Amino acid sequence: MSTKRIGILTSGGDCPGLNAVIRGAVKACHQLGYDCVGFLKGYEGLYDPVQYVHLTPQSTRGILSQGGTILGSTNKGRFAATVGIQDRKELDPALVAGVKQTISQLAIDGLICVGGDGSLAVAQQLHESGVPVVGVPKTIDNDLSATAFTFGFDSAIECATDALDRLHTTAASHERIMVLEVMGRHAGWIALHAGIAGGGDVILIPEIEWNYEHVCHKILHRESQGKKFTLVVVAEGAELPGGGLVGEANDGAQMKLGGVGRAVAAEIERRLHRETRLSVLGHLQRGGQPTTFDRVLATQFGAHAVRLVKEGRFGEMICSQPPGMTSVPIIEAVHEIRRVDPHGPGVQAARALGISFGDRPADEIGQDIFDRLEPAAHLVHGHLQPTPAADEAPLLPAASESSQPTPGPGVAATVLSAQADEPLEEDEERLADEVLDLVAEADEAIHGDPLADLDDNPPQPAVDADQQGEPEAPAARSPVELPETPTVALELDNAEEEAADPDDSDDDDCGLPDLSFAQAELAERIAAAAKASRDSAPNSPALDESMKDLDAEELAAKPGPKASAKPAARGADKAAGKEPADDLDTEVDRLDDARSALEAALLD
Template identity: 55%
Template sequence: MRIGILNSGGDCPGLNAVIHGVVGAASERGWETVGFRDGFEGLLPPGDFKFLKRSDTAGILKLGGTILGTTNKGNFAAKVGAGDVAKVPQEIIDKAKKTLDQLEIGALVIVGGDGSLTTAHQLYEDGWPVIGVPKTIDNDLQATAMTFGFDSAVTSVVDGLDRLNTTASSHKRVMVLEVMGRHAGWIALWGGMAGGADVVLLPEMPFSMEKVADFIKLREAQGHHSSLIVVAEGAKMPEGLIAKENEHGGELRLGGIGAMVAEQVEKLTGKETRSCTLGHLQRGGGPTALDRILGLRFGVMAVKLASEGNFGQMVSYQSYHVGSVPILDAVHKIRTVDPDGEVVNAAKAIGICFGQ
C-alpha cells in the first residue's frame, strides 16, 4: 500500500503533527507515504512530491506550518465565497489523477478546511480514494467538535490580552483586540473568556455600540478605569456592515472592525481607546500540546480508514473520541456559536458584556 498526503488552504499549528501521525502509522503497517507539496498543485504533472520516511518527520511535532507547504490559490481553488462553491474543472482533475495512478497511490489523505474538503468530496465522487482530515483555526467545521489549530489560536489571543491588559491598566485605556474566525466567533469567545476580556463581540450576536459604551461607563463608575474588548473579524457593526479589506482570489478577506469599534467607543465614552489586530500571529508558531495530540490522532485515524478502504470519510472528533463521518456531512455547513449555549451563558454569568 502506498498512501499520499497533502495540506490545502491556510497553514495551521498541528499540520506537521498530522503528517507525523500518518507517516508513523503507515510505516508500522509497512506502507510507503508520499507527501505532495503545496496542496493539490503538487498532484499536477509532472508532480511535486516527496517520499516520506520516519526520519523525515522526526522532530516536526513542535513546528508550526507544514513541511509540505500549502496554498489556497491555483487550479484547485474551488471555494469562491461564503456559501458559494465552484467545481474544479474536470480537465484539471483528470491531469492530477494521472499522477495519482502513476505513483500507485492507494489512498489520498487531504488535510484542509471547508473549501479543501469540498474539493476532496468532488474528487471522491470522481472515483478517487480520498480521506479528509479537518483543519482550521476557526473551529467552524460541522461534524467535528474541535479542529487542531484552534487551541493554539486561542492561546495566542490569551497571550495578546495578557499583554494588552498591562498597558490598558497603566494608561486607564480601553483596548480593542480584533481576532480571526471569519463568520464564526469561537476564537473570540474562548480567547476572550480565557484572557479576561470585559466585552466580547461575535458574528452570531448583534450588538449595540451604545450598550457597549454604557457598560464601559458603568465599569468606570465602579472604579475599573481600563477595559478589554475582543471582537471577531466577522462581527457586524450595528448598521449591518461587515468590515472587509478586499476580495482575494474569490474569498472575502475580512478585517478592520477592531478600528471601527475603537473609534465608536472613544466617541461615545470619552475614554482613550486603542485597537490591535492580532492577524496571522494566531496561525503561526508551534502548536500547543492539545493540538499536537489531536493532530497525531487525526493522522492515525486517517491511516486506519485507509486500511479499511473507508473512503469519502472525514476524520471527526466527538465526545473525546476520534472517529469519522462522511465528508458530505461536514462541508457547506459552518458550525457557529450558539447565542443561547452553555459557553455564552457562562460568560454572561461572570459579567462579560456582548453588547446586548
C-alpha cells in the same frame, strides 16, 4: 506482494499541528508497511507540475513541535473553492482529470487531504470523480460541524489569551480602552474562548447582533464602579451594526476580512472621548508551536486517517467525538458551519461573569441567562435520572394504573403506584406511615383495645365452648375502615390456588421500582412501633404475652392470635353452625384479610 502507497497533502491556511498530522500518518504507514509520499503546496502539487517527496520516519523526525507544514500549503490558485456561507465553486474538469492521472501513475491507494471547509470541499469533488480520498479537519476557527475540535484551535486560543493578559496590564496602567481583533470568519469561537480566558469585558462575535450604544454603556458602567479600563475582543467576521463585513473583496474568491477592530476602536473613541488603542493578532494566531492538546489531537488524526485508507472508507473525514475517534462523510462535514449558540453554555457563562456581547444594556446583562438550561435530574433508587418529558410515559404508573407483581404461595400481592412527579423519598415515608397506621388499626381490631377491655370488661376466666351455653349475639360493631391511599393497595389472592401452581407467574412487575432497599427498614419500623404500642399498654388477658418479644419475621410466621375471647366466640358460633349477622361476617373477613396482607408485606 505489492505494497500500498498513501499520499498526503496540506491545503488552505497553515496552523500549528500540521506537522504532527504528517508525522502521525508517516509513522502509521511505516508500522503497516506502506509507502508514504507528500505532495507539495497543497492540491497544486497534484498536477502540472506534479511535486511530491517520499516521507519516512527519518525524514519527519523532530517535526512534532514545529509550527507550519513541511509540505507547504496554499489557499489560492487553481484549486480554490469555498463552502459554508458562500456557494461551492466547481473545479475545472481538466484539473480533476489531471489529478486522476497523477494518482494512477504514482499508484496511490489513498490520498489524505488535510484542510478546512474550503479544502475539504475540493476533496469532496475529487471523491465524486473517483479519486480515493479521506479528509482530516484543519481550521483554527473550530467551525466544522462534524467534529468536536479541530487542531490549531487550542493554539490560537492560547495566543489570543496571552495577548489579552499582556494588554490587561498596559490598559490598567494608562486607563485605556483596548480593542483586540482576532480571527473567526463565520464563527466566534476564538473570540469567545479567549475573551473568557483572558478576562475580556466585551466580546463581539458574528452570531450575536450588537450596537455601539450597549458597548459604550458597558464601558461607562465599569467606570462607575471605579474600573477605568476596558478590554474589547472582536472577531474579524463580526458584522457592524449597520450591516456588512469589513474587508477587501476579491473577484472570484472569498472576501479578505480585516479592519472591524479599527472601526470599533474609532467609534468608541468618537463617542466617549476615551483613549482607545487597537491590536490585531492576525497571523500570529497561525504560527508558533502547537499546544499539547493540538499535538495529541493532530497525531491521532494522522494515524486514524491511515486507518480509514486501510479500511477503504474513502470519501470520509476523521473526526473527534470524545472519548472516541470516528468518521463521517466529507459532504456532511462541510455541509454546515458550526457556529456559537447565542444561548449556549459558553455565552451563558460569559454573561454570568458580566461580559457584554453588545446586545443589551450593562445593567441587564445578567437577566434570564440560564433560561435554556437542561431539565434538572432527580434521584431514583439512588441514581440520577433525567426528568421525563411531558410527552413521555412516567417512570412509575399513575394511581389509577397499578402494576401487580405475581406473589408467591400464600402471599398477598402488594400493589404500588405513585405519581411520576412525586419524589420517591416522600413516597417511602408516606408508605411507612400508612402501613404503621394500618398495623395499629388491625392490631386493635383483632386483639381489641386493651385499655377499653380493662375499663369496660374486667378480666374473666376463660370458658370452654362446650361448657358455655347459648352465646349471646355480640353487639354490632362498626366495621374497621382501612385507610385509603393512592400509593398502597392490599389485594387478596387465593392461597390454595397459588400453592397448587407456584410457577404460574410472569414478569409483569419488571416495570415497578425496586423497593428492596427500603423493605428492611420498613419492617423494622413496623415491628418496633407495634412492640412499643403493646409494651405501653397495661397487661391484659386479651394480649398474648408470648408474642411481645417476637421480631417482624417471627411475628408474621406465628399463627393467628387466640387470646381475645371475642374472636374465639365468633369461631365457636361458626363451629355450632350458627351464623352471626352478615355485617359481622364481613368485618371478620376484612380483619383476617388485613392481617394476612400485613404478614405478607412483612415477609417481603
